[in-house]
Amino acid sequence: MPGCHVTDHQMRLFMKLRRTNTLAAASAKAGFSAATGYRIETDPRLPSQTSKTRGRRRPDPLESIFEAEVVPLLKAAPGIRAVAIFEEMLRRHPELGSGIRRTLERRIRSWRAVHGEAQEVIFRQVHEPGRLGLSDFTDMASLGVTIAGRRLDHLLYHFRLVYSGFEHAHVILGGESFVALAEGLQNALWSLGGAPHNHRSDSLSAAFRNLDADAKQDLTHRYEELCAHYGMTPSRNNKGVAHENGSIESAHGHLKSAVRDALLMRGSPDFDDLKAYRAFIDEIVSRRNAHNDKRIDAERAHLKQLPQHRTTDFEEVVVRVGRTGGFTLKKVFYTVPSRLIGHRLRVRLFDDRLDVFVGGTHLMTLPRGRASPEGKHDQVVNYRHVIHSLRKKPMALLQLVYRDKLFPRQEYRRTFDTLLEKLSDRQACKTMVELLALAHDRGCERELAERLADTLDEGRLPDMAVLRAHFSPNPARLPNVSVQLASLSGYEALIDGAHEFSMAGDVA
Numbered sequence: 001m002p003g004c005h006v007t008d009h010q011m012r013l014f015m016k017l018r019r020t021n022t023l024a025a026a027s028a029k030a031g032f033s034a035a036t037g038y039r040i041e042t043d044p045r046l047p048s049q050t051s052k053t054r055g056r057r058r059p060d061p062l063e064s065i066f067e068a069e070v071v072p073l074l075k076a077a078p079g080i081r082a083v084a085i086f087e088e089m090l091r092r093h094p095e096l097g098s099g100i101r102r103t104l105e106r107r108i109r110s111w112r113a114v115h116g117e118a119q120e121v122i123f124r125q126v127h128e129p130g131r132l133g134l135s136d137f138t139d140m141a142s143l144g145v146t147i148a149g150r151r152l153d154h155l156l157y158h159f160r161l162v163y164s165g166f167e168h169a170h171v172i173l174g175g176e177s178f179v180a181l182a183e184g185l186q187n188a189l190w191s192l193g194g195a196p197h198n199h200r201s202d203s204l205s206a207a208f209r210n211l212d213a214d215a216k217q218d219l220t221h222r223y224e225e226l227c228a229h230y231g232m233t234p235s236r237n238n239k240g241v242a243h244e245n246g247s248i249e250s251a252h253g254h255l256k257s258a259v260r261d262a263l264l265m266r267g268s269p270d271f272d273d274l275k276a277y278r279a280f281i282d283e284i285v286s287r288r289n290a291h292n293d294k295r296i297d298a299e300r301a302h303l304k305q306l307p308q309h310r311t312t313d314f315e316e317v318v319v320r321v322g323r324t325g326g327f328t329l330k331k332v333f334y335t336v337p338s339r340l341i342g343h344r345l346r347v348r349l350f351d352d353r354l355d356v357f358v359g360g361t362h363l364m365t366l367p368r369g370r371a372s373p374e375g376k377h378d379q380v381v382n383y384r385h386v387i388h389s390l391r392k393k394p395m396a397l398l399q400l401v402y403r404d405k406l407f408p409r410q411e412y413r414r415t416f417d418t419l420l421e422k423l424s425d426r427q428a429c430k431t432m433v434e435l436l437a438l439a440h441d442r443g444c445e446r447e448l449a450e451r452l453a454d455t456l457d458e459g460r461l462p463d464m465a466v467l468r469a470h471f472s473p474n475p476a477r478l479p480n481v482s483v484q485l486a487s488l489s490g491y492e493a494l495i496d497g498a499h500e501f502s503m504a505g506d507v508a
């Protein structure tokens with residue numbers, strides 16, 4: 001073609017065709033003119049052998065500074081970024097202009113290819129079925145998930161089999177901890193139906209933070225015992241070396257993208273409760289596993305059998321209930337029924353809940369609270385535990401330490417703020433305690449909250465007499481039950497009849 005350079009391939013084809021064809025035919029088949037064919041026959045060198053190196057078309061802007069200033073910087077600080085050197089050169093030589101950036105970056109890259117330091121090599125591995133399972137945590141705060149309108153700061157525990165790609169995810173409300181790892185890992189293994197021969201986790205640096213040497217040793221021992229219970233050999237990747245867990249680190253991004261897309265298709269990141277959000281995550285992970293179901297089924301044959309039962313996935317502590325009607329655990333105050341004041345309780349601490357025992361008897365389950373990252377204490381308060389005492393001392397509500405956590409719903413807090421604005425402190429506290437007592441006695445917490453919201457929106461204060469009448473049973477609607485006792489003679493007649501029937505059966 002006119003204006004196109006002849007390639008080595010065309011020339012080789014021409015020389016091959018020239019053995020059996022005329023020069024004009026061979027040139028045409030090779031894609032160039034007969035004149036070019038005549039020129040090639042006089043000079044059989046390939047085009048790549050005759051091309052000349054193109055010289056510079058403009059002066060080198062880095063000629064005076066690269067060896068004198070840039071190279072010493074590269075040798076003194078091998079890890080320095082090219083953009084930092086670019087900014088430094090502009091500061092020293094403003095006349096260079098910003099147009100040298102790409103030229104400088106290419107020159108630095110070429111220099112490092114010849115004179116730079118050796119880089120770390122990542123070795124690709126051959127993965128055998130059933131050999132390795134990986135665990136890690138990933139932060140989900142960027143997705144903006146909310147529960148009943150409140151932002152949910154949480155992590156995902158993520159388990160993955162390297163060979164088949166089987167995945168399991170579990171919502172974690174706290175940070176990285178042994179309890180979260182133990183619960184998530186066991187959920188994954190029992191969902192899978194087997195255990196891999198080896199298990200690798202990250203270094204759990206957050207779980208080890210602020211622990212003394214004995215506590216760190218205990219946590220390491222508990223992790224080893226957890227793996228031994230399932231016959232797995234435990235290991236950890238080095239701290240800060242993400243690619244050692246690369247088979248799950250890359251999967252984090254894919255899983256988070258799948259969750260983000262599902263939230264967009266759902267139309268809202270808000271869920272009614274935590275259970276609904278966990279079911280949402282489980283559905284996404286199940287769909288991802290369905291793509292690898294054949295490989296997962298093949299790998300199950302190589303997994304170890306599960307033991308007869310799960311092992312401990314909680315931390316157990318003993319607490320004493322004080323005169324304040326509760327106990328403090330990990331900088332969080334929890335209320336319990338006042339009948340437990342003075343008792344020692346066994347508390348099983350899970351990631352999202354506390355199971356409370358007296359001896360071997362399970363009493364209740366409490367939601368787990370979290371102290372703030374700044375170290376500020378938190379409270380988990382159930383107004384039903386203290387309402388009987390507040391009835392006797394309603395003014396205690398005014399300066400109560402955990403007053404904001406006492407109100408079960410936002411409408412009650414709003415009501416108390418309005419009462420404090422328009423009534424005296426004593427009257428406001430008394431009315432608020434009566435409202436909480438009404439919600440407790442009548443079991444109408446939600447309905448009463450809705451009624452209070454409507455009342456405040458209308459600019460009125462709640463009327464206790466009207467509310468008691470509304471939520472109390474109407475005597476006129478109660479059925480009139482009349483119970484008549486049967487006479488004893490009727491029972492005697494039944495006994496005599498049964499005796500005669502028995503005698504008639506014997507005669508027959």
